[in-house]
Amino acid sequence: MKSLEGLEGASNVKSTEKDEFELTLKPGAKLAPSAIKAVLPAKYSVDEMKVTVTAELAGPEKEGETGVRLVLLSGQKVALANRKAKDDKDKVEDVVGKLAEALKSGSKAARVEGVLVEDKDGNLTLQAAKGEGLPTANTEKK
């Protein structure tokens, strides 16, 4: 899809199925389904956005709140949730619990894979399928 190549920070855009696409985004680029939708012709919608992202790992924004979140290089804050179960037999890994423990143990960053969803107010939640705490966001120079 040609219009995806116009997305700021996007590269390696390729089609994997008729309606499925893969691309790479620069770490500082805006990451949100609405940012993708903005470059698509009006007749198209973003049905699902799966991402694998490495970002700063942070605790709750306000005192008294629980949970962990990611702070992207762009400054966007992304709440973390465990992925939804497909059915009753589907066992969901507690990625959020694992990352909360990693944060307590001194991890400053995390690499997380999951579906990114955005509510009508633009708040982002990453429904994590996989995740690991990292000492820093720098995974390239080990």
Add this chain to the structure above:
Amino acid sequence: MKLFTATAVLALMAGLAIADDFPPVSVHLKIGGVS
């Protein structure tokens, strides 16, 4: 003026170093409305 320029250069270098720390983001999209 020199101090301002030096500060600006250092800030730019710090920004580039931070950007370099983060690997790119992999994105997989399912687009609706594709016939």
